[in-house]
Structures are given as structure tokens and as C-alpha cells.
Amino acid sequence: MSEPWTLHPDRALPADPVTRPVAREIYAAVADLPLVSMHGHVDVAAFADDAPFGDPAELLVVPDHYLTRMLVSQGETLPRLGIGATAGHDEVEDVETDPREIWRRFCAGWKHFRGTPTRYWLEHELVEIFGVTQRPSAETADALYDQVAARLAEPGFRPRALLDRFGIEVIATTDPAWATLDAHAELAADGYGDRVLPTFRPDPLLHTGRPGWRDDVARLAEAAGVDVTGYDRYLEALRTQRERFVAAGARATDHGHLSADTTPLDDGEARRIFDAALAGTVTAAEAAAFSGHMLFQMAAMSADDGLVMQLHPGVLRDHASGPHAAFGPDRGYDIPVVTEYTRALRPVLDAFGHHPGFRMIAFTVDEDVFSRELAPLAGVYPALRLGAPWWFLDAPDAMRRFREAVTETAGFSNMSGFVDDTRAFCSIPARHDLARRVDAGYLARLVVEHRLDLDEALDVAVDLAYRLPLAAYAGR
Incomplete structure (x- = not known):
């Protein structure tokens, strides 16, 4: 009989025998700190409803x-993994509806995740959270399904209970700009108003060339109670909704544009492009210019209302047009592109980089700009913080490269601390654990190279894991 599946206590720590003991000590100092999850995409309804999670396939x-993107790369299909057509599209054939069969396909493909951060997160979830003692495989799939399903049926595995179990001190959801925020009001009434916070996400409203833009503007107008007949009323509606988010406890906005461009337009040109968009005649060049202009406007509004501006550009969304048309966004086909920040952010930083009421946190998936652009910018502008490695870079080696690329120029104090950026709720503790281990290893190397004293490294570790994310998202 094989040994039970367990996780090595030194996983992701340095291998060399000089550094590892120091890393262990640093990691031990932060391993049990509360989690600050200020940039994420868990649906607020999960906390408001506090209903039991569904089956293992639906959750994980x-x-x-x-x-799913890894399994698709190895020959699976989205329908066979339980993903059906989006509303308004023809039904997709052969969509798997049996959650046990979906789980079997995941377990059969377990080997494909070797060496990936997904493997690390899933291991942590299955072993540390659900108590699984066998590796996923075609042979163990049914037994694992039954074990995870039984745990999900326990009262202690409901969303609010897991906030306590995971040690989550505060978590931010991401909400469309037209959100009613009713679910957040319910949470506030139940005593969770300081723990589950909304985040203002206006992206669909800022891209005038996007299909459905006019419908989304109508949603904004209805939510804000503002008749959006032109550009000025559009700005008024955005301000109104931002005020409601602030009143509901929001600390940040979130912007996922293709480009980091923040070049403002004069008011007359902005009005002209907005009117063209309402008429359905806006060009691609006009839409791109208006998007950059609106990032500048969002920064100006943040300087007024104190919402921290999160910017994470540089991803070409929905690279595969067929799957996007059939299954909608966020299906694994978002691919990074080269991104420029030095010139792109200059208008905003020139206007607000020293403004006492403005804070921007800049993320990237383009590693080339860490040391060349973002670290020097964050190392001088008091309003700018450098966001943690994000998306394709939230992997052990990429996080180490990030620390090595940016620390010498920006220092630790100009970082956001770790944010997990996930919609997979049960992966949150795994992601924070991995970041704390990687940072412990990096700091341990500085200690053994006599570049930091141990007490300083311990203090920095607490900063990165806990104090910096709280401070970065404090706003005014």
C-alpha cells in the first residue's frame, strides 16, 4: 500500500542547506498571519447567500x-469540462452535465499540471483544506470526489465559515460600475461590512468600440439615476456610482485595459467621440484614444474620492474568437502582450503622482518592464505602488524574478504586498502561502549574503504579507 499523500513542509523554500534554515525561520513568522485579499474576483453573492458550495467539479x-486552459491544451474541450454556451448564443453540443465525469477528466489530467503554480495551489487545497490523502488520478477520482463532496456538505465549509478558517481579515470583490451593491448591503447588515468590500470595475463603460457598450451605458444610467445623453452626464453617472461604492466601503477601482495609455483629450474631442459612440459610428482609433482619456479621468476622480486606482494592462483578451463567441470571456484565452509604461503613465503621474489624495497600484504581465520602467517609476512617485506578480507571473520562479528585478530600485516600501487576484475562493490561502514561502526564501538569501540582518528580514516579511497590502489599499 502506498504512503498517504502529504506535502513537504519545506516546499518552495530554497534548497541549499545554508539558506533553508533561515528561510524556515522567516516563513514561520508569517505563515499564520491574517490574509489581506484586496484584489480578487470571488462573487459577492457567495458571501451574501452563504449557501453551501456545489459539487467538487463546480467549485474547483x-x-x-x-x-481548464491546461486541460484544453492537452485535448480536452470546454464542453467536456462542463462549460456551456453563454446566454444569447446557440447551445453547444455535448456539454457534460455529470459533475463526477468532469472531476474524472480533471483527475486523469493531473500529470499535466506538474511544475505549474496550479499544481501547487491544488495540492494545498486538496490536502490542507479537504484532507485528501491520495493524489488525483483516473484510479482515485471517484474516491476523491466523494471525500471532497462530503466536506463541502459540512456547515464549516460554507463561504462565511471559510473566511474564518482561511484567516481572511478582509476580502474585496470586483463589481461592475452599475452594480446595485444590494449584496454588500446585506453583508453589512449581517456585520460583514468591514470584511467583504466592493471594488469599482468600470472597464466595459470605458471602451466605446466594444459590442454592447451602449447597453452597458444604459445600465450605468439606470443605476445612477442619471439620464446619460452625452459625455458630461456620463461623467456624472460615473461619479455618482463611485460615491455609492465609497459609501459601501470600497477602497479601490480596477482597470484592465489593453494599453496603459493615460493621455487626456480636450473636453470638446471627448464629447465628439462619446457622441459618435452613441451613434454607433466611433472608429477603432477614436475608441482607443477615449479609453486612455478615461483612465486619466478615473485618476482625477480617484484624487477626489480617495479610491485606490488599480491598473493591470497588457493582456489581449479572448485571443480565440470562436470560444469567446460560444463560451464568453475568462476561458483561458487571454494572452499577454508587450506593454509600455514610462510614456503611457506620464500624463497621470505628471498630474497626480505627488497628489496627497491619489494612489495607483500598477501591475504587469510583461516581465521586461519590471526593472526598466515600473520599479524606477514606483521608486520616485509617492502616489505609485508596484503591484505583486499577477496572473501568468504568480508562480514561484516568476515571483523570485520579480523580487530580484524590482527591489534594488524601488525598495520594499513601494510595493503593494501580495494580492491573489483570483475567483477560485479555496485557492486564496494556497496563493498567499506560496507568496510567503517565496518571499521568505528571497529574504533569507539577503540575510546569508549579509545584505539584511535577520530582524530586518523578519520585519520585511510581515510587511509584504500583511502590513503593506493594508496600507496600499487604505486610500485616504
């Missing part, structure tokens, strides 16, 4: 595009 497989 179907919504996780990290996981």
Missing part, C-alpha cells in the same frame, strides 16, 4: 480558467 474545476 469549471470556474478555474488556469485549470
